Amino acid sequence: MQGPRRLSLLFFLFICAASYSASAQTCGLSPAPVDLQGVRPLEINTGIGPGTCGFLQFAWQDFLALNWLPLPVVPGNSTAIARGLPDVSQVIGKAKNNAPAVWEQFQPNWYQFWPNNPPPGAVGGDSFAAWNQNAWLPAACGPLQSKLNPDAPPPRILSSLSKFDAMPGVLQAGSAAPLIDQDGYYVRYEILMDYPAFNYINSNQFYLLSKEQAYAQQGQPFSFPVQNGGTPGATFIKAAWKTLNPGEINSGRFHLAQAFLFTPASPQVGATCAGPVTVGLVGLHIVQKTQAFPLWLWATFEQVDSTPADPANPGSAPPEGWSFWQQGSSKPANSPPPCPDGTTDSSQCDFQPTSSHMGTAPNDKTGGPTQAVRKNPILKSPNQPALGLINAAAQSALKQINPSTEWQYYELVEAQWQKAPGFFPPNKVANMTMETYTQGGSCMGCHKGATAPLGETPPPVSSDLTFELQLAWQQTVLPVSRVPALRSNSAPNKPSAKQPGKKEAAK
Amino acid sequence: MIQINVSIAAALNPDPIKIKSGDTVVWTNNTTSVQTASSNDAGQTFTTGPIQPGANSLPITVPSTTGYFVQPAGLQGTVNVNT
Numbered sequence: 001m002q003g004p005r006r007l008s009l010l011f012f013l014f015i016c017a018a019s020y021s022a023s024a025q026t027c028g029l030s031p032a033p034v035d036l037q038g039v040r041p042l043e044i045n046t047g048i049g050p051g052t053c054g055f056l057q058f059a060w061q062d063f064l065a066l067n068w069l070p071l072p073v074v075p076g077n078s079t080a081i082a083r084g085l086p087d088v089s090q091v092i093g094k095a096k097n098n099a100p101a102v103w104e105q106f107q108p109n110w111y112q113f114w115p116n117n118p119p120p121g122a123v124g125g126d127s128f129a130a131w132n133q134n135a136w137l138p139a140a141c142g143p144l145q146s147k148l149n150p151d152a153p154p155p156r157i158l159s160s161l162s163k164f165d166a167m168p169g170v171l172q173a174g175s176a177a178p179l180i181d182q183d184g185y186y187v188r189y190e191i192l193m194d195y196p197a198f199n200y201i202n203s204n205q206f207y208l209l210s211k212e213q214a215y216a217q218q219g220q221p222f223s224f225p226v227q228n229g230g231t232p233g234a235t236f237i238k239a240a241w242k243t244l245n246p247g248e249i250n251s252g253r254f255h256l257a258q259a260f261l262f263t264p265a266s267p268q269v270g271a272t273c274a275g276p277v278t279v280g281l282v283g284l285h286i287v288q289k290t291q292a293f294p295l296w297l298w299a300t301f302e303q304v305d306s307t308p309a310d311p312a313n314p315g316s317a318p319p320e321g322w323s324f325w326q327q328g329s330s331k332p333a334n335s336p337p338p339c340p341d342g343t344t345d346s347s348q349c350d351f352q353p354t355s356s357h358m359g360t361a362p363n364d365k366t367g368g369p370t371q372a373v374r375k376n377p378i379l380k381s382p383n384q385p386a387l388g389l390i391n392a393a394a395q396s397a398l399k400q401i402n403p404s405t406e407w408q409y410y411e412l413v414e415a416q417w418q419k420a421p422g423f424f425p426p427n428k429v430a431n432m433t434m435e436t437y438t439q440g441g442s443c444m445g446c447h448k449g450a451t452a453p454l455g456e457t458p459p460p461v462s463s464d465l466t467f468e469l470q471l472a473w474q475q476t477v478l479p480v481s482r483v484p485a486l487r488s489n490s491a492p493n494k495p496s497a498k499q500p501g502k503k504e505a506a507k
Numbered sequence: 508m509i510q511i512n513v514s515i516a517a518a519l520n521p522d523p524i525k526i527k528s529g530d531t532v533v534w535t536n537n538t539t540s541v542q543t544a545s546s547n548d549a550g551q552t553f554t555t556g557p558i559q560p561g562a563n564s565l566p567i568t569v570p571s572t573t574g575y576f577v578q579p580a581g582l583q584g585t586v587n588v589n590t
Contacts, residue, residue, distance in 0.1 A: 143549060143551045144550065144553070144554065184563070246509050261556070261565065263556075272556045274556030274567075275565070275568075277567060278531065352559050354558065354564065355556075355563065356564075357562070360561065361560060361562045
């Protein structure tokens with residue numbers, strides 16, 4: 001038996017043993033519908049106890065598979081999926097913490113919804129060419145990528161200051177305030193999708209408002225695909241990244257990436273792209289559709305150093321301190337920071353995104369780092385005790401794989417799914433890094449109101465609980481300049497592939 | 508892995524900056540104007556983006572040895588990366 005296969009089997013046996021050796025109050029990762037070799041789960045096993053365990057098990061299995069080491073991307077492949085596939089010869093947790101993950105190869109929403117520059121069209125109902133090619137970069141970021149170490153993992157292009165600000169160049173009115181970490185830097189976000197979700201939008205050209213309107217006028221509901229054969233159902237990923245200081249980088253507790261931080265033009269300043277910067281993954285939403293649960297399973301993970309699980313009992317601080325909380329701080333909890341100039345209209349805000357915001361500089365009225373307090377303590381979740389049990393089981397299993405793996409420092413904060421028509425407990429679900437200021441709501445409570453942007457004629461129709469279709473653009477909007485990506489978003493130590501040429505957007 | 512702090516004022520301090528591969532550099536803007544530090548290759552190796560007066564830049568991971576300039580202060584410096 002080859003080494004990686006043997007390790008994978010040992011991993012599997014370990015979690016099986018962990019699961020079966022405990023009492024009826026066990027919620028582990030077994031019996032598993034997948035062999036834990038990077039294969040994503042397809043359907044929720046609702047028969048696994050106690051209580052909600054099957055749903056939480058699905059969430060952790062997805063987390064493990066999505067964070068598996070990926071195969072290299074083949075950008076020129078137009079006949080099959082060649083991006084976002086796991087390397088099943090590897091085992092999660094064995095690689096360095098700056099190795100890329102499967103989901104990091106997924107395509108970002110801004111690639112698909114780039115005004116006037118859609119990806120290549122579908123052929124025979126599939127979008128392989130569009131999916132496999134490297135996403136275009138904002139023009140401001142183009143120059144910075146040419147001198148990166150070709151042996152290093154590829155960079156992320158992080159744009160949004162809030163998960164509600166989904167797309168470069170679209171700073172939406174009423175978007176949520178940013179989150180400021182204890183070093184004074186804004187958290188950055190990105191939204192990506194897997195192939196089934198991508199292909200649903202691309203093959204139907206739903207990046208165009210006219211196509212969405214025509215579809216809705218036929219009376220058809222928007223419906224992203226569920227699993228098909230061995231292909232998982234449509235999946236959206238939302239990730240939160242924190243700029244790390246050297247102590248955090250050295251701690252081994254964060255999944256790392258190199259990133260360029262792109263900021264769309266504001267009324268005050270032009271677009272900027274700063275970097276490279278070392279960032280750490282601090283939050284991860286995984287939203288996946290299944291046949292049995294077509295209103296999606298909503299799972300959210302955090303890095304454990306974000307803020308105490310229960311602010312009333314914070315326990316010991318992590319080695320490098322809490323990322324978004326300070327013991328004994330007198331600052332108001334979960335207070336959205338104003339713009340640096342003291343104004344509060346985020347649509348007009350110059351966020352000054354490439355400067356620190358400690359609240360001490362002469363012109364910094366942000367108030368400094370956010371005091372992020374968890375309103376929904378994890379231990380008081382309605383999904384307990386299964387939630388705590390499966391977190392402990394998964395973290396223990398990962399630690400057995402590699403005592404220094406960063407993945408042991410991530411936890412499932414909460415999950416949500418439809419339990420009955422219109423009934424979505426728990427009704428308070430929040431990721432501290434993404435919904436700091438809106439912890440009284442939940443994923444489904446918010447997304448159930450998502451509609452396609454059709455205006456009054458025809459009236460808005462449900463967009464299958466995703467807001468992404470609202471990024472559809474009018475064909476008359478001004479083009480946004482962009483440049484080819486020079487490097488493949490693939491595994492490290494692989495030859496990079498130059499992006500085949502495509503005309504830059506017409507000026 | 509360490510972080511080097513560089514002051515932007517009437518001069519750059521320290522200059523040159525001596526770091527190892529993977530170390531980060533943070534520039535502190537001690538002037539009264541917004542400043543930007545960028546590598547001499549038109550920012551291809553790194554750029555901090557605008558740094559507000561009294562604030563720190565993002566912690567930049569400079570990948571290779573390069574000269575750089577700070578505008579509009581008109582200062583020039585060097586980052587030596589010892590691999």
